[in-house]
Amino acid sequence: MSENTATKQPSKWSTFWGKVALPFKKTHVFFFGDTKGLTHYRDPISAYQAKPKMWLVTTILLVIFLGLCFYMGKAINIQDAFSRPIQWTEIGKNFAAFFTIDWNYFWGNLSADQGGYTSGVFYNCIITFCITFIATSIAFFISIPLGLLASHKLFGKKAYFAEIFLILIRTFPELLLALFLTGLTGYTMFTAIFALSLHSVGMVGKLYADQIDEADLDSLEALDACGSNKMQRIKMAVMPQVFPNFLSVGLYRLDINIRTGTMLGLIVQQYGGIGWNFLLDFRSTSFSRLGADTLGIVFMIIVVDLLSSALRKKIV
Amino acid sequence: MKQVTPEQRIQEKQARKAAFHASKFYQIASWPFVHISAFYKKISVQHIKVDLSEAQDGSLIREIPRKRPIGLYLALIAFIVILIICFIPLNFRDVNWKWDYFWNDEIVRLFTPFKYRTKTIAGWWAYSWKKFTTSFSHLFYVCFLGTVLGSLIAIPVYYLCAQNVTRNALIRTPVRLFNDLLRTIPMFIIGYMISLIFSTGSTISAVLTVAVFSLGIMYQMMFEYIETLEMSPFEAIRSCGGNNLQCTNIGLHPEVKPMFFAYFIYTLEINIRASVILSYVGFQGYVYDLQNNIDQGWYDYVGAMLLPLLLVVAALQFISNTLARRLR
Numbered sequence A: 001m002s003e004n005t006a007t008k009q010p011s012k013w014s015t016f017w018g019k020v021a022l023p024f025k026k027t028h029v030f031f032f033g034d035t036k037g038l039t040h041y042r043d044p045i046s047a048y049q050a051k052p053k054m055w056l057v058t059t060i061l062l063v064i065f066l067g068l069c070f071y072m073g074k075a076i077n078i079q080d081a082f083s084r085p086i087q088w089t090e091i092g093k094n095f096a097a098f099f100t101i102d103w104n105y106f107w108g109n110l111s112a113d114q115g116g117y118t119s120g121v122f123y124n125c126i127i128t129f130c131i132t133f134i135a136t137s138i139a140f141f142i143s144i145p146l147g148l149l150a151s152h153k154l155f156g157k158k159a160y161f162a163e164i165f166l167i168l169i170r171t172f173p174e175l176l177l178a179l180f181l182t183g184l185t186g187y188t189m190f191t192a193i194f195a196l197s198l199h200s201v202g203m204v205g206k207l208y209a210d211q212i213d214e215a216d217l218d219s220l221e222a223l224d225a226c227g228s229n230k231m232q233r234i235k236m237a238v239m240p241q242v243f244p245n246f247l248s249v250g251l252y253r254l255d256i257n258i259r260t261g262t263m264l265g266l267i268v269q270q271y272g273g274i275g276w277n278f279l280l281d282f283r284s285t286s287f288s289r290l291g292a293d294t295l296g297i298v299f300m301i302i303v304v305d306l307l308s309s310a311l312r313k314k315i316v
Numbered sequence B: 001m002k003q004v005t006p007e008q009r010i011q012e013k014q015a016r017k018a019a020f021h022a023s024k025f026y027q028i029a030s031w032p033f034v035h036i037s038a039f040y041k042k043i044s045v046q047h048i049k050v051d052l053s054e055a056q057d058g059s060l061i062r063e064i065p066r067k068r069p070i071g072l073y074l075a076l077i078a079f080i081v082i083l084i085i086c087f088i089p090l091n092f093r094d095v096n097w098k099w100d101y102f103w104n105d106e107i108v109r110l111f112t113p114f115k116y117r118t119k120t121i122a123g124w125w126a127y128s129w130k131k132f133t134t135s136f137s138h139l140f141y142v143c144f145l146g147t148v149l150g151s152l153i154a155i156p157v158y159y160l161c162a163q164n165v166t167r168n169a170l171i172r173t174p175v176r177l178f179n180d181l182l183r184t185i186p187m188f189i190i191g192y193m194i195s196l197i198f199s200t201g202s203t204i205s206a207v208l209t210v211a212v213f214s215l216g217i218m219y220q221m222m223f224e225y226i227e228t229l230e231m232s233p234f235e236a237i238r239s240c241g242g243n244n245l246q247c248t249n250i251g252l253h254p255e256v257k258p259m260f261f262a263y264f265i266y267t268l269e270i271n272i273r274a275s276v277i278l279s280y281v282g283f284q285g286y287v288y289d290l291q292n293n294i295d296q297g298w299y300d301y302v303g304a305m306l307l308p309l310l311l312v313v314a315a316l317q318f319i320s321n322t323l324a325r326r327l328r
Helices: A002-008 A016-025 A027-032 A044-049 A055-075 A078-083 A088-099 A103-107 A121-149 A152-171 A174-185 A189-214 A219-226 A230-267 A274-283 A287-315 B006-022 B024-029 B031-044 B070-087 B099-111 B121-161 B169-184 B187-197 B203-227 B232-239 B244-281 B286-296 B299-327
Strands: B045-051 B061-067
Touching: A055 A078, A055 B121, A078 B203, A088 A287, A088 B187, A103 A121, A103 A287, A121 A152, A121 A189, A121 A230, A121 A274, A121 A287, A121 B070, A152 A189, A152 A230, A152 B299, A174 A189, A174 A230, A174 B099, A174 B244, A174 B286, A189 A230, A219 A230, A230 A274, A230 A287, A230 B244, A274 A287, A274 B187, A287 B169, A287 B187, B006 B024, B024 B031, B031 B045, B031 B070, B099 B299, B121 B169, B121 B203, B121 B244, B121 B286, B121 B299, B169 B203, B187 B203, B187 B244, B203 B244, B232 B244, B244 B286, B244 B299, B286 B299
Parallel strands: none
Antiparallel strands: B045 B061
């Protein structure tokens, strides 16, 4: 199968892109002449010295690049922050307050008028984890058929439909997706789950398709010889081989979603989770509470990271 | 002294073991283990009847033990239990699906010019172009500068993290640990910490935030790529008498460089999507305007603003995908 495709492929330079890219690829020929034919050298040093000298092209590109960077810096007024002196004493005081963590707030030992345990950091971290876990597990199951449809090895050129669909889904940033979906399901935790899982489907489906395309599927030919249909092929040849990889992709996505899940609470209170606590403390500039928030977020992310990496090592 | 042969010693040991097994303590203490292991043996093996005859006529039926994947079942049960527990603290009481509102008042209005704002289709496109040249391009500049800075910092860092370049674990491990810690911190917390030093909402802190964030992504992907590379060019330069810098620069860097650009574009795309959150810790600009337009219900503005973002992200995704596929 692979030999056939190799013989069918056209020559590298006969394609349209080859023709278009050729002058750009051989820029050094115009400046320094061709080094073609010089393949044997006396010693490694002369071989190294005979390599195409690109210094002029490199310099021109570097100047253009630096000019672009300076233009961009000028356009966003990057020098504004240095117009007044940095107040180091105040910064030191703020950081000191940041690292004296408010433990009552962390564990939720708050009075009823402060919101009780439900406005503490620990409870909200658990809610963020719950939202993320549900969203990731929904995305894990929904994107299995989509990933299969998007794999070029199984469906050939028909796979482009599913691939483009997945690209369209994941182009939208998840936070803006959440803001738009409030029109559909209102300011609720369900919207957060919906948005997270919808965005994850796009990314996870693409990774599934990659896993299937990378897998060595010689057993497909054996099943072809037996006269199997598409479902039997997927069940017998594809899934046993790639399902551990799917699991590892899902666990990897849980890592990413836990970071995004903290941000969802930052936008709207009703999305739930630690983000809203962070926003309230940021606006009221209470540094010891911000320290508690940060500790909770970082601790939760580290725990989920370690767990998922341990499970991934065990699976694959 | 009495001479003890090895056989006698073994016999004594066995006698002691038998006495311990006969003791009351062992009999009481062992029963959970005995019963659990018996239960596990019972459920882990399934006896299935298989016809072993060549003609498949039922003349040679044998019982064959088949192992059940108990670990898999336990993992599945644990997954379902955790999923159910996760539903407990959440509430979905206020969910009511508003398809009509969603379609007619949000999605359709994104592309229909309103008479007091964008007025015509031309006005819609004009607003889109205006936002593309002003606020979106500023967002892009911030992300680009931050990604450039972060990737340049990442170049020595990923060589220090790669196991096949840096053989000294005393250097490698602390660098990796520090970077892993950096990678766990979400972008808005980095942005907040940096804006404590520089003033809140200044562009330099946005650039530095994006730089730190992209350093975390870049070093991780690059050192994992470098560890898969073959080291023969590196060793060839070493055998010619090159020092560490020459070995890396001539032997390894030409192979790493194309992947660096592929990952650079990938990181840039991630940063553009992730920098949406920076407006919530005090940075004004594109997302601030977008949020304002959504809050006011000016959906024709929103649609016109979103178009450049979606186009640029899709283009970067396409470029990074094709680059990575060609290079591998």
